[in-house]
Amino acid sequence: MPKLLIVDDELDVREFAANFFRKRKVEVTTAVGGEEALSILDNFKPELVLLDIKMQGINGIETLKRIREKDKDLKVIMVTGKKPDEDGSLNICQQLGVLDYIHKPLELAELERVVMGALK
Amino acid sequence: MAIDYKKELEAAAKSMILVHEPDVLIRMVVRMIVQKVEVKHAGILLHQKEQDTYILTVSRGTAGLKIPAGFARIDADNALILFFKEHKDKELFDDGMLVLEEAKKLLEKDISAQLKELLEQALYQMEIFESVACIPSYFRDELLAILILGSKENGEKFAQDELDFFAALASDVAMAIRNAQLFTELELELDKKQKLFIHTTIALSAAIDAKDHYTRGHTARVTNLSLEIAKRFLQKNKKELDIKFLEDVNIAGLLHDIGKIGIPESILNKQGPLNEEEKKCMHEHTLIGVTILQPIRELDQAILGVKYHHERYDGAGYPEGLKGEQIPLIALIISAADAFDAMITDRPYRRALSKKEAMEEIKRGSGGQFDPEVASLLLELYQEGRI
Numbered sequence: 001m002p003k004l005l006i007v008d009d010e011l012d013v014r015e016f017a018a019n020f021f022r023k024r025k026v027e028v029t030t031a032v033g034g035e036e037a038l039s040i041l042d043n044f045k046p047e048l049v050l051l052d053i054k055m056q057g058i059n060g061i062e063t064l065k066r067i068r069e070k071d072k073d074l075k076v077i078m079v080t081g082k083k084p085d086e087d088g089s090l091n092i093c094q095q096l097g098v099l100d101y102i103h104k105p106l107e108l109a110e111l112e113r114v115v116m117g118a119l120k
Numbered sequence: 121m122a123i124d125y126k127k128e129l130e131a132a133a134k135s136m137i138l139v140h141e142p143d144v145l146i147r148m149v150v151r152m153i154v155q156k157v158e159v160k161h162a163g164i165l166l167h168q169k170e171q172d173t174y175i176l177t178v179s180r181g182t183a184g185l186k187i188p189a190g191f192a193r194i195d196a197d198n199a200l201i202l203f204f205k206e207h208k209d210k211e212l213f214d215d216g217m218l219v220l221e222e223a224k225k226l227l228e229k230d231i232s233a234q235l236k237e238l239l240e241q242a243l244y245q246m247e248i249f250e251s252v253a254c255i256p257s258y259f260r261d262e263l264l265a266i267l268i269l270g271s272k273e274n275g276e277k278f279a280q281d282e283l284d285f286f287a288a289l290a291s292d293v294a295m296a297i298r299n300a301q302l303f304t305e306l307e308l309e310l311d312k313k314q315k316l317f318i319h320t321t322i323a324l325s326a327a328i329d330a331k332d333h334y335t336r337g338h339t340a341r342v343t344n345l346s347l348e349i350a351k352r353f354l355q356k357n358k359k360e361l362d363i364k365f366l367e368d369v370n371i372a373g374l375l376h377d378i379g380k381i382g383i384p385e386s387i388l389n390k391q392g393p394l395n396e397e398e399k400k401c402m403h404e405h406t407l408i409g410v411t412i413l414q415p416i417r418e419l420d421q422a423i424l425g426v427k428y429h430h431e432r433y434d435g436a437g438y439p440e441g442l443k444g445e446q447i448p449l450i451a452l453i454i455s456a457a458d459a460f461d462a463m464i465t466d467r468p469y470r471r472a473l474s475k476k477e478a479m480e481e482i483k484r485g486s487g488g489q490f491d492p493e494v495a496s497l498l499l500e501l502y503q504e505g506r507i
Contacts, residue, residue: 012188019184081190105175105193108248 001027002119005046007037007063008079009055017050024112026119034058038066048118053080053089061089064096075099075118079106123156125285132289142300146178149289153269154180157282160270161185161250164293165194167264172196174266185250185270199241204256204263206238215287217255220246221277253278255286257294264297265290318370325374332380332388338461343373345457345507352497353453369450372425376454379409379426393469403438406430425450429458432489452491456482456498459489475502
């Protein structure tokens with residue numbers, strides 16, 4: 001089974017997204033923030049990380065930077081509530097190499113397509 | 121125990137009437153469905169006009185199934201939306217809702233390729249939401265919302281009375297959203313009218329100031345001071361902020377001397393004290409004010425302030441010689457503010473008093489010319505440096 005790590009500080013989002021992809025035959029682990037995500041990476045070895053940008057503590061961009069220090073090629077999809085041009089985060093994410101960048105509220109069908117496509 | 125959906129619906133309808141915020145009402149509806157019908161999860165997709173998209177704003181139910189508020193949306197070109205927009209005349213399904221099992225049966229039948237494709241895509245979207253029934257909310261031709269329902273906890277199919285219950289709730293939701301929109305529009309409209317009215321009143325009050333040279337700015341100052349006293353009165357008496365009362369005080373303050381429009385300028389602007397006959401004429405301005413304002417029914421309370429703002433607490437005022445509590449509060453307030461402002465401005469026949477001297481006069485007049493409570497409020501405001 002392909003492996004997906006979901007990083008979001010909102011419990012409802014973690015629960016929903018985990019359930020959503022488990023039903024699509026994906027092995028899912030969740031992390032409540034950047035620090036936990038980084039500590040999980042080595043053991044879990046996901047093929048893809050779904051990473052929320054706005055989080056308490058280490059935010060998504062900072063987490064992405066630290067992921068890149070460990071692994072230059074790991075697939076990452078960013079999830080954000082902000083429009084891309086609002087804080088320039090899209091630019092930073094692109095420089096750090098992300099697969100995609102999805103805005104909330106999102107189309108679940110699009111989330112499914114992007115994530116399942118990346119895991120194939 | 122079976123649920124009496126009619127009763128539930130009646131109860132819901134009663135509480136819905138009281139809710140002007142559609143968000144609150146939608147949360148109520150979703151909570152009720154999850155609790156009463158025992159579905160695994162329920163949510164509402166709400167139309168956002170500006171972006172022409174439908175956002176799942178409320179969702180409740182089992183962890184992992186309920187979709188976090190604001191997390192998911194579907195756009196106007198989504199098959200589920202298109203299906204409801206194109207099939208609102210209920211020709212496909214009796215109640216106009218999309219129930220998974222019924223829809224699957226329809227797919228087996230001889231239907232056009234176009235409808236088949238649309239229906240399949242709509243069902244795919246339902247599957248993504250893990251929904252077994254979707255109920256549209258329309259107002260006229262507009263698709264305002266879609267109720268998204270998960271399966272029942274006990275795995276059973278929805279009974280007809282349950283489907284009817286959902287349909288009724290969906291139509292109530294539509295009505296409530298529409299009402300809330302109308303309510304907001306109405307409030308904006310009212311706000312505009314209210315502003316127009318206040319500005320008209322201010323323009324009218326400027327007419328008095330223009331005629332009476334010695335009272336320039338007097339009207340605005342009396343109005344502001346009266347409002348300060350009125351607010352303090354409400355505070356002291358631990359009354360809720362009575363907006364209507366403050367509005368009346370505002371209008372009465374602005375218009376308290378409107379009757380001076382009917383007084384000859386030779387008397388209004390006379391250099392020196394008035395003789396008895398002139399005084400009598402001057403006193404007429406309170407009743408002339410009433411005559412001017414009387415046709416405006418909404419001003420009945422403000423008119424009391426205009427009519428009686430020269431009454432005295434001890435009964436020696438005019439036009440009726442009312443005494444103590446016979447004098448409406450609004451008039452007692454205007455009277456004190458009016459007298460105080462007159463004292464601290466120059467008049468043809470005397471120089472202005474200092475605020476301190478004027479305050480001494482107010483104290484001396486407490487229980488005589490002035491209502492003791494209003495006089496003490498005025499004193500308080502002065503001591504706090506607010507006037």
